Amino acid sequence: MDLTYSTEDQAFRAHVRAWLAARLPVKCETLADRRAWHRQLLEAGFVGMGWPREYGGRGARPVQQAILSEEMTRAGAPPHASGPGMSLVAPTLFAHGSPAQKQRYLPKILSAEELWCELYSEPNAGSDLASLSTAAVRDDGVYVVNGQKIWTSAGFNADLGILLARTNPGVPKHQGISYFIVDMHTPGIEVRPLRQITGDAEFCEVFFTDVRIPTENMIGAEGEGWRGAQTTLSYERGGNTLSAATGRRQAVERLIRTCRGAGLLEDARVRNKLGRMLVDIEVMRAAGLRVLSSAEKGTRPGAESSVQKLASSEMEKRHQELYQEILGAFGQLLEDLPEPYAVQQTGSTISGEPVPDNWAFPYTWSRALTILAGTSEIQRNILGERVLGLPREPRADRGPLPGSL
Numbered sequence: 001m002d003l004t005y006s007t008e009d010q011a012f013r014a015h016v017r018a019w020l021a022a023r024l025p026v027k028c029e030t031l032a033d034r035r036a037w038h039r040q041l042l043e044a045g046f047v048g049m050g051w052p053r054e055y056g057g058r059g060a061r062p063v064q065q066a067i068l069s070e071e072m073t074r075a076g077a078p079p080h081a082s083g084p085g086m087s088l089v090a091p092t093l094f095a096h097g098s099p100a101q102k103q104r105y106l107p108k109i110l111s112a113e114e115l116w117c118e119l120y121s122e123p124n125a126g127s128d129l130a131s132l133s134t135a136a137v138r139d140d141g142v143y144v145v146n147g148q149k150i151w152t153s154a155g156f157n158a159d160l161g162i163l164l165a166r167t168n169p170g171v172p173k174h175q176g177i178s179y180f181i182v183d184m185h186t187p188g189i190e191v192r193p194l195r196q197i198t199g200d201a202e203f204c205e206v207f208f209t210d211v212r213i214p215t216e217n218m219i220g221a222e223g224e225g226w227r228g229a230q231t232t233l234s235y236e237r238g239g240n241t242l243s244a245a246t247g248r249r250q251a252v253e254r255l256i257r258t259c260r261g262a263g264l265l266e267d268a269r270v271r272n273k274l275g276r277m278l279v280d281i282e283v284m285r286a287a288g289l290r291v292l293s294s295a296e297k298g299t300r301p302g303a304e305s306s307v308q309k310l311a312s313s314e315m316e317k318r319h320q321e322l323y324q325e326i327l328g329a330f331g332q333l334l335e336d337l338p339e340p341y342a343v344q345q346t347g348s349t350i351s352g353e354p355v356p357d358n359w360a361f362p363y364t365w366s367r368a369l370t371i372l373a374g375t376s377e378i379q380r381n382i383l384g385e386r387v388l389g390l391p392r393e394p395r396a397d398r399g400p401l402p403g404s405l
């Protein structure tokens with residue numbers, strides 16, 4: 001593991017820092033604002049940096065991508081507008097898409113002209129995703145899709161979706177699934193927003209009634225959707241913990257300022273909690289550097305993505321609980337708070353509503369982190385089975401474990 005940044009990397013960091021300083025703050029409340037900011041990032045070469053040059057990227061090394069996101073977090077810069085398209089769909093297309101699919105979809109992911117959503121979870125298929133029942137039946141050059149998806153983030157403004165549907169109910173469940181690209185404006189698709197505990201309505205339910213999807217929209221071969229889904233999920237779990245560590249450090253520093261303003265730093269119990277959080281964050285930074293160092297050597301994230309997802313989401317939830325313990329009633333206020341109690345959150349939520357400047361919003365939002373992209377229990381199962389080699393959990397569809405009653 002090499003912890004030093006090369007001269008070239010340090011120069012890149014200085015370049016990003018100066019570029020951001022010259023442009024921030026930027027108004028990013030509507031989708032049009034987000035797209036305008038996206039265009040600036042794109043022109044600077046800061047979107048799709050790791051993509052091959054033939055698709056408009058720079059073929060940048062992982063360390064430069066990590067530096068960019070660390071500096072953006074440090075500066076409080078809004079992210080690019082291409083969300084799941086960039087983080088989930090593009091890596092899946094690079095791995096499994098046909099040349100025609102790459103040519104058709106990648107440029108508009110890069111430019112954020114087309115926004116995407118992920119249509120995986122169903123009311124009865126979340127952790128056990130392979131039990132999904134949305135059906136796609138082949139019929140004269142198209143697949144006809146019927147069923148329901150749920151928890152579809154940003155489904156309300158998506159142009160396209162990645163969809164898992166069952167094409168063969170007569171084979172073991174993992175083998176009967178296919179992977180589709182679906183135009184969200186196709187007749188028969190109904191998107192209904194769901195309001196969540198934060199007050200925002202970022203999620204949607206999506207209903208499919210006789211939705212016709214052309215056969216050329218299938219990614220990979222019929223019945224091979226589970227392979228593609230694994231690729232997408234590995235990118236969904238493996239976030240960049242270096243920039244997350246930077247963001248969390250800033251949050252704790254803001255909390256320290258709030259505590260100072262409220263006279264809470266006199267209390268040794270408060271100082272103890274703040275210290276514990278700073279130690280956690282440095283451990284997270286070291287773990288992020290370790291993953292980055294192996295990525296630089298060309299190793300693709302395997303079970304590390306489960307380790308990172310588990311550790312960072314549990315940590316965030318623990319920290320938000322500690323914030324609430326420290327802040328008492330201030331932590332529960334729902335309106336924007338004045339200095340010295342404000343969080344200094346800016347920008348908009350995924351649904352386009354302004355982010356409330358209070359501590360209750362990130363607390364309620366943090367409850368989602370140990371559920372999305374595979375719950376903590378599921379990450380522990382993966383680590384137990386694939387890393388530690390423990391016996392697999394008994395499940396009805398697998399039959400009893402050898403030796404069990």
Ligand SMILES: Cc1cc2nc3c(=O)[nH]c(=O)nc-3n(C[C@H](O)[C@H](O)[C@H](O)COP(=O)(O)OP(=O)(O)OC[C@H]3O[C@@H](n4cnc5c(N)ncnc54)[C@H](O)[C@@H]3O)c2cc1C
Nearest residue numbers: 118119120121126127151152153368371372373374375377
């Ligand atoms: C913020 C957020 C964004 C999301 N965005 C999307 C999206 O864009 N697209 C999409 O398709 N989905 C999305 N999801 C859905 C997400 O993938 C599911 O919520 C998740 O997979 C869990 O499924 P479930 O909610 O059905 O819970 P369940 O699977 O019903 O789990 C309920 C509880 O049982 C536990 N459990 C289940 N199975 C086991 C087991 N085998 N061993 C031990 N414990 C178990 C779970 O850990 C959990 O505590 C999102 C979720 C969140 C919170």
